[in-house]
Amino acid sequence: MNSKRLLTKKQIVEVFERFKAANSNPQSELVAPNPFCLLVSVVLSAQTTDKAVNKATEPLYKIANTPKQIYELGEEKLITYIKSIGLYRNKAKNVIELSRILWQDYDSMIPDTRE
Secondary structure, three states: OOOOOOOOHHHHHHHHHHHHHHOOOOOOOOOOOOHHHHHHHHHHOOOOOHHHHHHHHHHHHHHOOOHHHHHHHHHHHHHHHHOOOOOHHHHHHHHHHHHHHHHHHOOOOOOOOOO
16 A cells, blocks of 8 residues: 655755755746746746756747736747747647736736735
8 A cells, every 4th residue: 555644844944944955046047038938938847957947948038028928929929939848739728828817817927925
């Protein structure tokens, strides 16, 4: 029988303290001009490399780097930038919806909390 055991809060804290000790200032390989673009890059990075995402997003972020700008591109235009990465149709759909929600419901700001 394969039973899974969750870590306790104390164990989780210990794991993150070990991460911090090993690398006190971790850096993402994703290149993004602002927090919104970093969020988009993270969405796009599923099942692909950061290098591939950076290659696709470099020209994209030069013309669109806010939720409104990305939303207004639309799925088909966004696809022209990200078609070199895997699952690009679903990712384009999700990025457009993410952009719409942030632009229309959150004044283009990424919320600080899950709520």
